[in-house]
Amino acid sequence: MRVVVAVMMTGLVMGCAGQSAGGGASAAPAARTETPASAPSRTPTPSPDPASQVEETLAGMSVSDKVGQLFMPVLYGARADTASQENRSRYGVATPAEMIEKYRPGGVILFPWAGNVKSVKQVVSLTNGLQAASPGIPLLIAADQENGKVSRLSPLVTDLPSASVIGATGKPSLAREAAEVTGTELLALGVNLDFAPVADVNINPRNPVIGPRAYGDDPDEVAKMVAAAVRGFHDAGVASTAKHFPGHGDTTVDSHTGLPVIDHSREQWEKLDAPPFRAAVEAGVDAVMSAHVVMPKLDPSGDPATLSKKILTGLLREELGFTGVISTDALDMAGVRKRYGDGEVAVRAILAGADILLMPPDFPKAYKAVMSAVKSGRISEERLDRSVRRILTLKQARGILHEAPKADAERAVRVLDSPAHREVARRINAAAGGS
Known part of the structure; x- marks a missing residue:
């Protein structure tokens, strides 16, 4: 686990340093196409150096390759x-494989x-088929x-207790x-x-x-x-995500159906919301998920954190x-769709500092909006490269930059909900005072 995390962080530091120099942007070939295409991307011969592998892959990508990497539908x-x-x-296609190819x-x-x-x-x-359909660069295949x-994978997986029970x-x-x-599993x-662990502090009953x-109400x-938890995911070789930044613990509105406003001062945020995210970053968490919440004391614009450069770039990247x-x-x-159309939301999220656009409700509209923003220069190719470099670095750290491991169904049947895993669930419940 320590080796994997060290490699990941080395690659990430390289990616961050590449921001000021333009990274692979200046070395990349001219864009081959600016609309979805079915032809596979060129897969370069891997270099033994992890950071060089990322840069070589980035240099071989067209603009449409890069824009595609930003999306997780x-x-x-x-x-x-x-x-x-x-x-x-x-x-506009019939099967998942056709969508991935397009x-x-x-x-x-x-x-x-x-x-x-x-x-x-x-x-x-399904996961093996999705990976086989991905041309050139394997997929991040995620679960919530x-x-x-x-x-989301119940009842296939072990019935483990919630975070509050573990806490x-x-x-x-x-x-x-x-x-x-x-x-x-x-x-x-x-x-x-x-997309775990939840790093919110549930201070509002x-x-x-x-x-x-949430694990509890004590930051x-x-x-x-x-x-x-981040270390546990890494022990298993899976990428982890701390969510929902800058904190969703003190709300009375569900961001699925409305736009929550949290009136924490900067000092309150530092004390109540920030500690778990700082800890996740220090533990080498692979990803952080934004929250569709407004924190006017952190950003007075009225935009949710997902669209806030002050929060995603200023707080998360520059300060944490x-x-x-x-x-x-x-x-x-609903929390992120209040003020802007579905295409504009995607563009604004990238400009704020996001790298992955999760589950856009109108994928073609969001894709076209991001492509148009890149063509016009509103999203510079340097900015695009920074996001793609981070995504590729994550894939490289998890061993899937050039070839995704093929899952084995018979092994999965043995591993999922195994007696040893059920015993872990039993011990957690017992330690929490349950049966």
């Missing part, structure tokens, strides 16, 4: 080659409601698997064990990125959206749990020193 169906009307209406997204996210999760062997077949209330044990070592179990399914998803204790990938929360949520 939901694709519909149980197999990569399954046709559906949902895929046709949303992407747009070359950097990743996808799995959900039961999209027909992605039916059985262990089916999920393995927090356990407890948010368990009640007072033992960060159990947070690490739970994350390692989850990460091990995800990787066996072909999932390499989890009327919070309608976080609640038991320092939550910070210990979050750092331990985070050099990894920033993902938006889902862009189909």
